[in-house]
Amino acid sequence: MIPRYTPKDMAELWSDKTRFAVWLDVELAACEAMERASLVPTGTAAAIRGKQLALEPPRIDEIERTVKHDVIAFLTHVEELAGADARWLHRGMTSSDLLDTSLAVLLVRAADGLITRQVAYVRALVARATEHATTPMIGRSHGIHAEPITFGVALAGHAAEAARGIERLRAARDEISVGKIAGAVGTYAHISPEIERDALSGLGLRPETVATQVVARDRHAAFFVALAVVGAGIERLATNVRHWQRNEVGEAEEAFTVGQKGSSAMPHKRNPILSENLTGLARMLRGYALPALEDVALWHERDISHSSVERMIAPDATTTLAFMQDRARALVEGLVVYPERLRHNLERTGGLFFSEALLLALVETGLARQDAYVLVQRNAMKALKEGADFRASLLADADVTARLGQARIEAAFDLSHALRYATEIVGRVSGSA
Amino acid sequence: MIPRYTPKDMAELWSDKTRFAVWLDVELAACEAMERASLVPTGTAAAIRGKQLALEPPRIDEIERTVKHDVIAFLTHVEELAGADARWLHRGMTSSDLLDTSLAVLLVRAADGLITRQVAYVRALVARATEHATTPMIGRSHGIHAEPITFGVALAGHAAEAARGIERLRAARDEISVGKIAGAVGTYAHISPEIERDALSGLGLRPETVATQVVARDRHAAFFVALAVVGAGIERLATNVRHWQRNEVGEAEEAFTVGQKGSSAMPHKRNPILSENLTGLARMLRGYALPALEDVALWHERDISHSSVERMIAPDATTTLAFMQDRARALVEGLVVYPERLRHNLERTGGLFFSEALLLALVETGLARQDAYVLVQRNAMKALKEGADFRASLLADADVTARLGQARIEAAFDLSHALRYATEIVGRVSGSA
Amino acid sequence: MIPRYTPKDMAELWSDKTRFAVWLDVELAACEAMERASLVPTGTAAAIRGKQLALEPPRIDEIERTVKHDVIAFLTHVEELAGADARWLHRGMTSSDLLDTSLAVLLVRAADGLITRQVAYVRALVARATEHATTPMIGRSHGIHAEPITFGVALAGHAAEAARGIERLRAARDEISVGKIAGAVGTYAHISPEIERDALSGLGLRPETVATQVVARDRHAAFFVALAVVGAGIERLATNVRHWQRNEVGEAEEAFTVGQKGSSAMPHKRNPILSENLTGLARMLRGYALPALEDVALWHERDISHSSVERMIAPDATTTLAFMQDRARALVEGLVVYPERLRHNLERTGGLFFSEALLLALVETGLARQDAYVLVQRNAMKALKEGADFRASLLADADVTARLGQARIEAAFDLSHALRYATEIVGRVSGSA
Amino acid sequence: MIPRYTPKDMAELWSDKTRFAVWLDVELAACEAMERASLVPTGTAAAIRGKQLALEPPRIDEIERTVKHDVIAFLTHVEELAGADARWLHRGMTSSDLLDTSLAVLLVRAADGLITRQVAYVRALVARATEHATTPMIGRSHGIHAEPITFGVALAGHAAEAARGIERLRAARDEISVGKIAGAVGTYAHISPEIERDALSGLGLRPETVATQVVARDRHAAFFVALAVVGAGIERLATNVRHWQRNEVGEAEEAFTVGQKGSSAMPHKRNPILSENLTGLARMLRGYALPALEDVALWHERDISHSSVERMIAPDATTTLAFMQDRARALVEGLVVYPERLRHNLERTGGLFFSEALLLALVETGLARQDAYVLVQRNAMKALKEGADFRASLLADADVTARLGQARIEAAFDLSHALRYATEIVGRVSGSA
Secondary structure, three states: OOHHHOOHHHHHHOOHHHHHHHHHHHHHHHHHHHHHOOOOOOOHHHHHHHOOOOOOHHHHHHHHHHHOOHHHHHHHHHHHHHHHHHHHOOOOOOHHHHHHHHHHHHHHHHHHHHHHHHHHHHHHHHHHHHHOOOOEEEEEEOOEEEEEEEHHHHHHHHHHHHHHHHHHHHHHHHHOOEEOOOOOOOOOOOOOHHHHHHHHHHOOOEEOOOOOOOOOOHHHHHHHHHHHHHHHHHHHHHHHHHHHHOOOOOOEEOOOOOOOOOOOOOOOOOOOHHHHHHHHHHHHHHHHHHHHHHOOOOOOOOOOHHHHHHHHHHHHHHHHHHHHHHHHHHHHHHOEEOHHHHHHHHHOOOOHHHHHHHHHHHHHOOOOHHHHHHHHHHHHHHHHHHOOOHHHHHHOOHHHHOOOOHHHHHHOOOHHHHOOOHHHHHHOOOOOO | OOHHHOOHHHHHHOOHHHHHHHHHHHHHHHHHHHHHOOOOOOOHHHHHHHOOOOOOHHHHHHHHHHHOOHHHHHHHHHHHHHHHHHHHOOOOOOHHHHHHHHHHHHHHHHHHHHHHHHHHHHHHHHHHHHHOOOOEEEEEEOOEEEEEEEHHHHHHHHHHHHHHHHHHHHHHHHHOOEEOOOOOOOOOOOOOHHHHHHHHHOOOOEEOOOOOOOOOOHHHHHHHHHHHHHHHHHHHHHHHHHHHHOOOOOOEEOOOOOOOOOOOOOOOOOOOHHHHHHHHHHHHHHHHHHHHHHOOOOOOOOOOHHHHHHHHHHHHHHHHHHHHHHHHHHHHHHOEEOHHHHHHHHHOOOOHHHHHHHHHHHHHOOOOHHHHHHHHHHHHHHHHHHOOOHHHHHHOOHHHHOOOOHHHHHHOOOHHHHOOOHHHHHHOOOOOO | OOHHHOOHHHHHHOOHHHHHHHHHHHHHHHHHHHHHOOOOOOOHHHHHHHOOOOOOHHHHHHHHHHHOOHHHHHHHHHHHHHHHHHHHOOOOOOHHHHHHHHHHHHHHHHHHHHHHHHHHHHHHHHHHHHHOOOOEEEEEEOOEEEEEEEHHHHHHHHHHHHHHHHHHHHHHHHHOOEEOOOOOOOOOOOOOHHHHHHHHHOOOOEEOOOOOOOOOOHHHHHHHHHHHHHHHHHHHHHHHHHHHHOOOOOOEEOOOOOOOOOOOOOOOOOOOHHHHHHHHHHHHHHHHHHHHHHOOOOOOOOOOHHHHHHHHHHHHHHHHHHHHHHHHHHHHHHOEEOHHHHHHHHHOOOOHHHHHHHHHHHHHOOOOHHHHHHHHHHHHHHHHHHOOOHHHHHHOOHHHHOOOOHHHHHHOOOHHHHOOOHHHHHHOOOOOO | OOHHHOOHHHHHHOOHHHHHHHHHHHHHHHHHHHHHOOOOOOOHHHHHHHOOOOOOHHHHHHHHHHHOOHHHHHHHHHHHHHHHHHHHOOOOOOHHHHHHHHHHHHHHHHHHHHHHHHHHHHHHHHHHHHHOOOOEEEEEEOOEEEEEEEHHHHHHHHHHHHHHHHHHHHHHHHHOOEEOOOOOOOOOOOOOHHHHHHHHHOOOOEEOOOOOOOOOOHHHHHHHHHHHHHHHHHHHHHHHHHHHHOOOOOOEEOOOOOOOOOOOOOOOOOOOHHHHHHHHHHHHHHHHHHHHHHOOOOOOOOOOHHHHHHHHHHHHHHHHHHHHHHHHHHHHHHOEEOHHHHHHHHHOOOOHHHHHHHHHHHHHOOOOHHHHHHHHHHHHHHHHHHOOOHHHHHHOOHHHHOOOOHHHHHHOOOHHHHOOOHHHHHHOOOOOO
């Protein structure tokens, strides 16, 4: 979480202020559940709420420097502000009841922000895919021209992937929508399952199936790896934009704002820096997923090794992805597409991409596939090496014309036939957000 | 995949023999769909099936050394064996139609094996958890005695985590139950969406929403990270067994078979080697997940950088997890539990773990929480430092007895009360596999 | 970099203030070199230095919001403050000349801090190893008692590992002590190799052997993976402290400060939280190393995907390690060692660890090794299972006494013989920092 | 290690046959050292050597299935073959003395193979860099044309990076050139430091400074991360080849062998599959480095969690890198370079890359840098957007000509001046292997 890459809502979500406010919410929710279970005097939580405590994070830090325990510092501070009623807070609870439940509340909020953003990103992709559903483009595998697609089909592929990202984020949200108010080692020694259910339901959470001292960390691992997978999807788009924008391709480029400068040395440059930035950030998400996976195997009923990790990756990973989603959406919305250049590149190989149609036509005449392959390849190579016109070359090849007449050869060079399913394909993502 | 860690079914699944058999299945399924669509003469696939081709992997390798393309080598070999009919195979398809669809078939089979194993592992955990639902044990956080749990509750926590693993494997299976028969760049240039659906449904797969030349690799990333998460859950169990077995704890240990030797130098040793082995293998699964995440951002309509990765991690990761599941299940089934030792360790701190009950009792008398904490801690520290009896110490502390009478102090030392929910907790996992 | 885990010097090093000050240093160093090469009017840099510019990071950020280029924003701001002379700055340079050279300066400073800290950490380990060079302790493999060592030998192992860390940090520092003042794509189009050498030598750097637009990122990858290796060494110590401190072992524990509270619920707890914290942070260092490795393969003469990564990991990884080193050193210095408990645990197995001495004695009588193993193991198992006294059991075993008389059996139970090399071993690390 | 990616020497190195042969070597070296120290009857090792034992790996596996301990199985088998003398083998040693020392022997041999290969790879790069030292090419940052370089300079950058790889591999080799013959927990209980030194020196190894039961795993972590860094360097080359080969660039391409087929569907395709393959394998090396880093923090004097990891990554990582090096070397040697295409692309932007020279010329006239930037950028953008000739545009811009006469404008368009250091730069790597 560095200011440069931190959306405002994420800065607020992960502030000390919000964290301690959520802590108080959780304590009060637990307190109210205990009131209903007659473990705590009725009205305790209401009395504290009524005081509208102005928590001071620096004071909590100060206390923590002595007691070396953040939750005790927090409770001490609440007691300073709220007086005697506060002694009922945290009754029968362990620090992790508070911390893990609060972390769940914060991660769920973060996840909601990520889901909303992913939906917006998908919508942007779908809109641009629809706009360019029939804009022809050369499809490339290995960076080499393959057969025609449309720019819309390319974007629809990204939209479909991003839409899977929505589902993955929802599943990830569900994984961590789990709190715990079950006492020191999860046995409800001084509390009850009913109190836990009651307290958590008010917070939008459900109880951990079987808790230790903490909510199990396989949930958090699943959460953070999901973020890495979603980020990798954005990385794929960013990588493609970087390819499209290179001078020799020039098919699309990032919007360039007025006043923007591309290079301190070279005034002519317009670089795909947003996309390159997204590429780097996707690497960070992979890096953040790793310690989350290592956190799973806590010792016995828990050790606290996950804590330092989560203090860093919970804000860092969610913020990084949120920033990426905002940036990726804006990138897609602003992407400048050059249809003439798309057409120019498509035509660069003189219809070589129709070679498969010719191969199939030859096979249909009864020729063995491998023999047909040789026939087509020799004309293709002639075109590639000697700059010969592929169609003319085929028409002049007696072995080819012996099997295919001119009409069948020319029929193979039909772009609209090759792209006849483009609109249908793009249509598949139209409802995906 | 080294023999030492490879279950027999996984060795077969990832053999050349199986791979090429699946390739032939996919080509024939596609051929039949094309027959139904009248693109290929009816009976072609049936004729080839009738010949019961005995594919020879070494011959395919030999051809590949010349053509440097595995699919072309395979098709050439099929043509050698099946004759002219084979020219209809692979019609309008690209290599990835065959490869990705086949990979999906293989990964789905692997996933089925993993799900079955995970279910067996959960069952073993549930059985042992039920057996020890009320066997008391000290719960530990930070490796330090906290409050009592039961051995069954500890195992139930692992069972609940492993049961989530079943769901994650099912979700992962679903992610990659996707094939593609859509031609060079996914546009059905010489084929149709209907043919794709038809061919894939016979193979138990569904079509990629929007394909490029390949099935999108976010799916595979999601698959392999899921394996890493499931493996991390097993690692948590393994870590706990390693703790339980250490001399000073001695609460449970791995079954030791007749003839087994613990050390080449020290005849008295019985080491938790299965669990340590599982710990190492969980690391491998994390290592395999990483390149899968990097594979997502393929260039344009695909590059082939994912191929070398998947040739290695598809067998390695699925096999490693399958081996882990088998081993973990056997470990749980054979785990030797020592209830007397559990009881001995529980009592080691002289009931210090009842300190929270005393803290709460003091708070209930109206004492501020932090003051109560100080009162209890000073008696706890006396017990820890000077070996004083905790209960006696409390009974002799005037500040304590001024607030709590002897009866209330003694009532706090009630193990069965502390464990009253153990059976209910264990019950939560009873139906989880 | 979160305040909780950020040493003061690291906060300063990675502040905007320091960064821009280093940028100015680099520009002025380059300017001076160009003055000496007569490319820039003599006295330009001196004139700017004379103005003691008070750079304002917020103003630079403001300009960047328009020009979307941090270096151009910086130069514009310098021109605002320094006036006309500033037009000579950055002459013939590209942004990366400034950025990469500055990053090198900052990373070198960070590395110096890390090396100093690692030396202090090694010294602390050596001091405590020396103190306990002959304090007997049971050595453990697999968490199971093996043969005796001393506490000093255990710490000496950590010291030796940490001393290797010093070397690794020095090598890492050397890897990134490399700047670049070579223009847009490293060809010195408007500059010269002499200017580069001259400018960099004043900054304590050497030129990149062959630059692209940037210093090659294999250097940074090597730097950040070195940090992860060093962190893993600290993790090993932390893991051992966590073992030593557990109730059942109790051989050593973290210093517990006055006022510190172990648990919000359980007043009796003293948890190894420093060590657990170090364990988590070591995971973070692994997570930070990963994107650095992915950054190596920049496109062509560079893409900027490494930039977002380095903005985050350069401060985060160096700060995390610095914090770990400080904490680990303090942990070692304050570690409370319990020699009686060490002795108690050592004796827990009734001398079973002398089984190897007995094995060897039997082999020396001419018995085959495997037969000897069986003889010793059966007495060891009797001791383990039935609580029999190992020595007595051996003395009562006719097969053993037939080969070894009482004296030779008893001679095998000699602790001082087993530990006769302990002081020599500890001595090996005495000069290592 | 799959056959497809396994060089022959690596297959042999990591065979069971070689492993057991090395084990025997280590045992005999230790035996001889003990003979010299009079712990074992003189002539024991010589007698066993004289028998030229034909070790049978399957028989060892068979024994292991009973004893569940590989070293004991090995020693039992040796005793079967060698008879009574063999009882002196392994005297006072623990399994790890044998295993870790043998692993060091194998890793050192592997490292030697990797170093040799890396040298060959560097040589190939240097040769091709020298060949093309003055072949002009457009340098690119962000995939966008920047300023001219030469193809030789580009390759020299790779050569310099690969040469650093040689040093890293040497350092890595040195890290793991360490054995251990120090008994159960490294204390020489039944052995001596002299014996260890003596035995190891014959094997080309030095003793671990302070061993636990094992050689410390920070060494292996450093080894495997070094492989990942070296692999990432190869990945950078592979990535650039993939860019160079794309249709729109076409500056260089992988050699295409006779008979090779690029696509099963498209006969015209020539794909950079070697480079893509290398990219994927570099990911694998990162994946293998990770568990090695997690292996460092073994428990106490060791646990065996590293063993399963190393059984897999020791062969897999070294073999993968060896394969990559062979392939990368061949790729470089066979790389087909197209100088005309390089020239064509260079000229594509009509000399826009001279914009910096113009910028500097304007600054030299006394214009503020940012004003000069604006002047040049507007002409550059005109060229980019409207296809105007950059030089003509500048000559027609009154603001420009007011400051620079025609001669100075034209002088800025001087390619040979821009590339005057190319030969010197390439020369820097000439002696690097």
